[in-house]
Amino acid sequence: MHNTATHNLRKSVTSHDVAELAGVSQSAVSRSFTPGASVAEATRLKVLQAAKRLGYLPNLHARTLITGRTRIVGVVLAHLDNLFYPRFLQLLSEQLQTQGMQVMLFIAEGPGNDDLLEHMLQYRVDAIVLAATSLSSSLGKACLQAGIPVVMFNRVSAQSSDRSFHSVRTDQEEGARQIALHLIAGGHERIAYVAGHLDASTNQERENGFRTTLAEQGKAVFAYGVGKYDAATAQAVVRSWYLDRAGQPRPLSLCPDAIFAADDQMALAIMDTLRDELGLRVPAQVSVAGFDDVPQASASAYGLTTYAQPLGPMVQELVELLMAQIAQRNEPMASNKKNKGHATVVPGQLIVRTSTRQPI
Secondary structure: OOOHHHHHHHOOOOHHHHHHHHOOOHHHHHHHOOOOOOOOHHHHHHHHHHHHHHOOOOOHHHHHHHHOOOOEEEEEEOOOOOOHHHHHHHHHHHHHHOOOOEEEEEEOOOOOOHHHHHHHHOOOOOEEEEOOOOOOHHHHHHHHHHOOOEEEEOOOOOOHHHOOOEEEEEOHHHHHHHHHHHHHHOOOOOEEEEEOOOOOHHHHHHHHHHHHHHHHOOOOOOEEEEOOOOHHHHHHHHHHHHEOOOOOEOOHHHOOOEEEEOOHHHHHHHHHHHHHHOOOOOOOOOEEEEEEOOHHHHOOOOOOEEEEOOHHHHHHHHHHHHHHHHHHOOOOOHHHOOOOOOEEEEOOEEEOOOOOOOOO
16 A cells, blocks of 8 residues: 555655545636635635645746746846945845745846846746846847736836836945045045046946045045955055055055945955054044945944945835736736836935044
């Protein structure tokens, strides 16, 4: 006599088997395994108990063929070594899972990722999140025609192909403005800026806000370097400011007395270089500020002053936009609607810690 487990190995359990054991219709079984579907709780419990007893697992591929939905969101990311994005990916995955959705991650090497995005579309994703790249006009049009929602995270684009897509970000210029005012209030006269990628909207807006505010206060950027959102590159920039060609220290009066880095990863690396390699005291001799407020920024070893991007609320806004657009796909004539993309800006906050001088 064979037990139930052995029987299940020999026979593929179907939703019909579960329905028969639970005493419900086959459609009730389907609704019980569909997030958000209308089904009585008592019915759902009977179905789940029967499924567990039979060892039944729903066939997601078959469901995709029936519904036309994969419940997969394709996410394009770059710079996973940036401490900001792993936390973003975790929060996004957690929130999408509560909606019955899953994340499929694609890594972008840089600009011009049409091949990567075309590959993503072959998986029939229900939506796309762009956190590090943009679409060409032709591919953007293809997404619109296919009714595939696209949301840009922590970035904007001037491309016409992107203007029909929603975006979620914080106010980059306002954050940089507050950093500039804080450093000026600390009595700094030689304020430097370490840029990220020059073609990234995040850097462009932060740099513009920083420069504009300094100019309004009668100041200019004392020293400028491009760190490309990379720790080692940012460290090399700082060494060039404080050491001469022979590797000897320059007089501090000729060096920056404050540095604003376009993100926390560069700012933390800069602090290590200033203190451990150059023997300078932060903030007594050089103040350092960043942008993002990654978890390491609050560590006692750094105490980094930074502008906090409200990651939790930003991800919540992103998920709400995605789910609303996915639901809209099922509306009659939804693909013919000419919706203009909406830019959601979530306010951030200046976090003052010990890496910068306090206002004088």
